[in-house]
Amino acid sequence: MSETISQSLMRLDAPDKIAGRAKYVADLKMKDCLFALTVRSPIAKGKILQVSLPAMPEGYQVVDHRDIPGENIVKIIYDDQVIFPVDEVKYIGQPILLVVGPDKRIVERLAKAIKIEFREEQPVFAWENSVIRYQFTKGEGDAPFASAANTISYTYTTGYQEQAYMEPQGFIGHYDRGKIVLVGSIQCPYYVKNALIRALACDPDKVRVIQAAVGGAFGGKEEYPSLIACELAVAINKIKKPIKLIFEREEDMLVTTKRHPAQIKLAAAIGADGAIRALRAHVGIDAGADIGLSGVVLSRAMIAATGAYTIDNLAVSGDVYLTNTVPTGAFRGFGAPQMLFAIEMFIEHIAKDLGRDPLAYRLDYLAKQHDKTSTSGVFRDPILMPEMVEKAMAMSGYAAKSERYPREAGYRGIGMSFFLHGCGFTGSGEAKTIKAKVKLEKDSEDLVHILIAAVDMGQGVHTAMRKLVASIMEIPIETVIYDYPDTDQVPDSGPTVASRTMMIVGGLVARAARALKESFIPGQHQVAEEQYVQPDYIKWDEDTMQGDAYPAYSWGVTVVEVAVDPHTYQVNLEHAWSVYDCGKAIDELMVLGQADGGLAQGIAYGCLEVMEHDQGKIRQKNLTDYIIPTASDVPAMTTMLIDNPYPLGPYGAKGVGELTLVGGAPAVAKAIEMAINKRITKIPATPEAIMELIKHG
Amino acid sequence: MVNHLLPETLEEALEALARKQHLLFAGGTDLMVQKRAWAGLPRNFEHPVLFTSRIAKLNFIEKRSDHLAVGATCSLEMMLEYPDTPDLFKTIIGEMASPGIRNHATLAGNIANASPAGDTLVGLYLYDATIVLKSLRGERLVPIADFITGVRKIDLAQDEMITEIRIPHQDFTHIDYVKVGPRKADAISKIAFAGAAKTNDLTVSDIRAAFGAVFKTVLRSPATEAMLKGMRIADIKADLASICEAYARLLQPIDDQRSNKEYRKAVAINLLARFIKSL
Ligand SMILES: Cc1cc2nc3c(=O)[nH]c(=O)nc-3n(C[C@H](O)[C@H](O)[C@H](O)COP(=O)(O)OP(=O)(O)OC[C@H]3O[C@@H](n4cnc5c(N)ncnc54)[C@H](O)[C@@H]3O)c2cc1C
Numbered sequence: 001m002s003e004t005i006s007q008s009l010m011r012l013d014a015p016d017k018i019a020g021r022a023k024y025v026a027d028l029k030m031k032d033c034l035f036a037l038t039v040r041s042p043i044a045k046g047k048i049l050q051v052s053l054p055a056m057p058e059g060y061q062v063v064d065h066r067d068i069p070g071e072n073i074v075k076i077i078y079d080d081q082v083i084f085p086v087d088e089v090k091y092i093g094q095p096i097l098l099v100v101g102p103d104k105r106i107v108e109r110l111a112k113a114i115k116i117e118f119r120e121e122q123p124v125f126a127w128e129n130s131v132i133r134y135q136f137t138k139g140e141g142d143a144p145f146a147s148a149a150n151t152i153s154y155t156y157t158t159g160y161q162e163q164a165y166m167e168p169q170g171f172i173g174h175y176d177r178g179k180i181v182l183v184g185s186i187q188c189p190y191y192v193k194n195a196l197i198r199a200l201a202c203d204p205d206k207v208r209v210i211q212a213a214v215g216g217a218f219g220g221k222e223e224y225p226s227l228i229a230c231e232l233a234v235a236i237n238k239i240k241k242p243i244k245l246i247f248e249r250e251e252d253m254l255v256t257t258k259r260h261p262a263q264i265k266l267a268a269a270i271g272a273d274g275a276i277r278a279l280r281a282h283v284g285i286d287a288g289a290d291i292g293l294s295g296v297v298l299s300r301a302m303i304a305a306t307g308a309y310t311i312d313n314l315a316v317s318g319d320v321y322l323t324n325t326v327p328t329g330a331f332r333g334f335g336a337p338q339m340l341f342a343i344e345m346f347i348e349h350i351a352k353d354l355g356r357d358p359l360a361y362r363l364d365y366l367a368k369q370h371d372k373t374s375t376s377g378v379f380r381d382p383i384l385m386p387e388m389v390e391k392a393m394a395m396s397g398y399a400a401k402s403e404r405y406p407r408e409a410g411y412r413g414i415g416m417s418f419f420l421h422g423c424g425f426t427g428s429g430e431a432k433t434i435k436a437k438v439k440l441e442k443d444s445e446d447l448v449h450i451l452i453a454a455v456d457m458g459q460g461v462h463t464a465m466r467k468l469v470a471s472i473m474e475i476p477i478e479t480v481i482y483d484y485p486d487t488d489q490v491p492d493s494g495p496t497v498a499s500r501t502m503m504i505v506g507g508l509v510a511r512a513a514r515a516l517k518e519s520f521i522p523g524q525h526q527v528a529e530e531q532y533v534q535p536d537y538i539k540w541d542e543d544t545m546q547g548d549a550y551p552a553y554s555w556g557v558t559v560v561e562v563a564v565d566p567h568t569y570q571v572n573l574e575h576a577w578s579v580y581d582c583g584k585a586i587d588e589l590m591v592l593g594q595a596d597g598g599l600a601q602g603i604a605y606g607c608l609e610v611m612e613h614d615q616g617k618i619r620q621k622n623l624t625d626y627i628i629p630t631a632s633d634v635p636a637m638t639t640m641l642i643d644n645p646y647p648l649g650p651y652g653a654k655g656v657g658e659l660t661l662v663g664g665a666p667a668v669a670k671a672i673e674m675a676i677n678k679r680i681t682k683i684p685a686t687p688e689a690i691m692e693l694i695k696h697g
Numbered sequence: 698m699v700n701h702l703l704p705e706t707l708e709e710a711l712e713a714l715a716r717k718q719h720l721l722f723a724g725g726t727d728l729m730v731q732k733r734a735w736a737g738l739p740r741n742f743e744h745p746v747l748f749t750s751r752i753a754k755l756n757f758i759e760k761r762s763d764h765l766a767v768g769a770t771c772s773l774e775m776m777l778e779y780p781d782t783p784d785l786f787k788t789i790i791g792e793m794a795s796p797g798i799r800n801h802a803t804l805a806g807n808i809a810n811a812s813p814a815g816d817t818l819v820g821l822y823l824y825d826a827t828i829v830l831k832s833l834r835g836e837r838l839v840p841i842a843d844f845i846t847g848v849r850k851i852d853l854a855q856d857e858m859i860t861e862i863r864i865p866h867q868d869f870t871h872i873d874y875v876k877v878g879p880r881k882a883d884a885i886s887k888i889a890f891a892g893a894a895k896t897n898d899l900t901v902s903d904i905r906a907a908f909g910a911v912f913k914t915v916l917r918s919p920a921t922e923a924m925l926k927g928m929r930i931a932d933i934k935a936d937l938a939s940i941c942e943a944y945a946r947l948l949q950p951i952d953d954q955r956s957n958k959e960y961r962k963a964v965a966i967n968l969l970a971r972f973i974k975s976l
Contacts, residue, residue, distance in 0.1 A: 619954040632881035
């Protein structure tokens with residue numbers, strides 16, 4: 001059946017979602033449910049001197065740090081994020097306490113009546129407080145700078161990006177005979193469960209986490225839900241009643257994690273022949289008030305320092321800065337979009353500064369199979385980029401247009417980005433931290449239950465996994481069951497992140513399915529389990545950041561064509577063309593769905609989506625002011641998928657979810673750059689920024 | 698207990714308004730957003746709501762001898778589909794909001810909301826539209842530029858309501874409209890520009906320019922327009938720089954989370970210049 005695995009099925013979750021039957025967390029109701037509202041810090045930094053509560057009517061309570069039975073820590077990676085602050089606040093919008101009660105009107109009134117006295121302190125917004133610093137080198141490092149004929153340097157800047165998932169963050173939870181059960185809009189059921197165990201100081205079987213239907217997450221529901229889950233669990237533990245905690249859109253946009261703003265300094269040592277002898281890169285990212293996942297984001301950004309190119313000598317360093325702003329966190333691409341924008345623009349800018357043809361110059365440096373990666377690992381699998389570039393150029397008419405538009409100076413431009421994405425967790429994450437486990441269970445009616453913690457958040461995993469098992473076992477897809485993950489039922493197959501779900505978790509599921517097929521006894525209850533084992537040729541040294549950072553890479557080429565209005569400086573997206581190598585599509589339509597959505601999000605990151613803070617306060621707090629593209633803004637897209645099966649992925653599949661985003665921003669920025677004949681070093685390239693460039697260079 | 702009203706006749710509505718203060722509610726596309734509350738709670742309406750949608754008499758659009766009359770509950774989508782709606786208004790409405798919103802939203806609501814970025818206002822100012830207000834006391838006809846007195850401020854007494862809008866027929870030979878929004882649908886204008894002129898041979902007998910979102914109300918300059926009237930097209934074009942300067946002095950755009958004043962001013966003037974060059 002492997003020839004037909006890519007053939008598309010109707011999404012199995014589609015009928016319920018279209019008919020409005022799917023239950024998102026806000027749709028879930030429980031008898032005698034209470035509602036929680038968060039009281040937040042209005043200041044960016046200071047000490048809490050006193051909290052004065054109004055008279056609390058019967059049945060209304062506050063929940064704060066004193067109610068936490070375990071540690072006042074949200075377990076992520078570093079123990080620096082508190083659930084509720086004891087006496088100091090670090091950013092505007094930091095949760096201080098919950099008000100809980102049965103009538104929302106009264107809860108709201110009480111929350112407003114709570115008076116908190118602060119002693120304000122000078123907040124830090126500048127990037128000076130580095131809490132994580134990484135570095136690595138390749139080859140001779142930056143030694144060649146000493147003898148370079150020429151040095152070219154540019155600094156690239158990227159802003160916040162908001163995930164703008166469909167439904168805001170939220171949980172509903174209840175107390176079930178000594179056990180706390182939470183149902184929420186989440187990507188990682190076990191992250192939440194593990195955080196709860198620590199906050200409640202309880203046995204693992206005293207907490208249970210279930211996924212509700214999720215209408216999009218984009219990384220925003222990776223680590224952030226752990227914070228509110230801890231708050232809510234503490235409240236349920238205290239009150240022992242069902243409680244619902246659901247954010248409003250504005251609350252969500254003001255206080256939840258966003259993509260890290262970055263400043264990337266790049267310098268190239270150029271030889272007398274115009275070749276790049278060495279590259280020096282420094283990546284600075286703004287973590288906001290808590291480190292959260294920032295170290296991992298930073299390392300993915302740094303590892304992507306050479307993008308889809310091979311450069312022999314490298315010196316890469318990076319810092320995570322703490323500021324008194326809303327914490328940043330996971331977002332589709334995870335550090336790579338920032339770096340790929342920078343490196344893609346940089347190689348182009350070097351070529352332009354040297355008077356070389358940018359395309360020819362870039363093609364010279366494209367990575368090839370067996371080349372060393374930025375961290376001196378090896379690109380083991382075939383790289384089909386030359387063929388993909390050729391296809392993208394043919395589809396888009398790139399050669400003729402890129403020759404004609406600059407000559408005509410008619411405010412039209414076409415830009416092409418080359419990119420890659422490392423699939424799965426960075427470094428030894430899969431083997432050392434995640435250690436994914438999956439389970440297939442066949443019941444006595446021969447229904448096969450997929451027991452994994454991977455969540456469908458709109459990307460189609462629900463359909464893809466069932467299809468995978470049905471196809472391997474050669475059984476009808478209707479006999480394969482995959483319910484919303486429930487930590488009481490499923491083993492920890494790891495979080496639904498890092499483009500790992502099909503490649504890693506799907507790989508294990510495929511193995512289990514094969515085992516189950518071989519031992520199939522009709523009518524008998526049977527179980528097949530698998531656990532992740534790192535291929536032993538993969539070596540990674542965490543401390544020196546040397547070796548194979550990823551088991552496999554997906555590759556892509558994106559071309560975007562734009563017309564810039566010379567009177568309003570608005571960018572019209574004319575068309576986008578992409579060619580992707582994601583190994584093998586487990587379902588072609590689903591991959592194309594990821595491609596369209598990812599590219600729209602990537603292009604919008606490059607030219608549309610502005611989010612800024614003013615003295616620590618986010619200025620764009622709703623979808624009126626934060627401009628994600630509508631269907632009328634998204635250009636027509638032509639997408640081509642290239643088969644390049646990865647031996648360890650199911651049917652050869654590699655990661656796809658993030659790949660489709662990371663090339664969008666540089667492609668659109670290059671197109672705008674051609675249209676206005678100026679250098680773009682900052683995204684989003686808004687009409688305001690384009691006007692500034694046209695007027696003042 | 699709050700008493701919301703859903704009258705079927707204008708008389709009923711006017712009597713209710715005369716009795717006590719109500720919040721008039723047409724399509725609700727502004728009000729439902731402005732009065733939003735924590736999900737699950739009722740909207741924060743400070744006064745009893747009077748829904749106008751059932752007043753059949755106000756749901757019309759009609760071409761009369763010297764103007765187009767638009768009833769207060771006529772939806773923007775209905776106006777878009779009406780054959781005798783001037784092209785300028787079809788363009789404006791076609792770029793407004795999105796189809797779902799336009800099926801509810803009304804012209805009266807856009808006017809009474811009096812946002813400096815209200816999109817139909819630019820057209821209504823350009824056409825010198827008149828607002829018809831009714832109360833039990835009688836009827837008032839107020840020019841749009843007098844009806845809107847500031848940001849979200851209108852000349853409406855507590856017992857009055859808008860019943861119709863009159864858009865005079867015009868025979869412009871040139872018409873230009875540009876909405877500069879941050880995206881192509883569901884977008885609040887950063888700048889809007891509408892220009893119109895009537896030329897015969899070499900001279901301009903009428904010329905108008907209206908700017909949205911760069912002043913506390915839509916901005917027109919009667920003095921500049923009067924000065925240009927009767928001038929030769931060639932002289933107007935030769936004078937382009939000083940005309941642009943005159944307007945630039947009047948514009949008072951702001952910095953906000955959607956754009957900045959430099960951009961708003963520069964683009965508004967670019968659009969004016971392009972319009973004049975096109976005469
Ligand atoms: C997603 C979205 C996109 C939008 N896009 C745009 C856009 O592109 N451009 C734009 O200009 N606007 C836009 N809007 C705003 C809104 O749709 C318009 O202003 C619309 O015309 C309001 O009409 P309504 O009938 O819905 O007004 P309502 O919300 O019912 O009322 C608006 C105001 O008018 C008053 N009012 C209503 N009827 C009367 C009457 N008969 N007499 C006196 N006062 C009255 C109300 O009391 C209220 O103050 C958008 C809104 C949304 C939600």
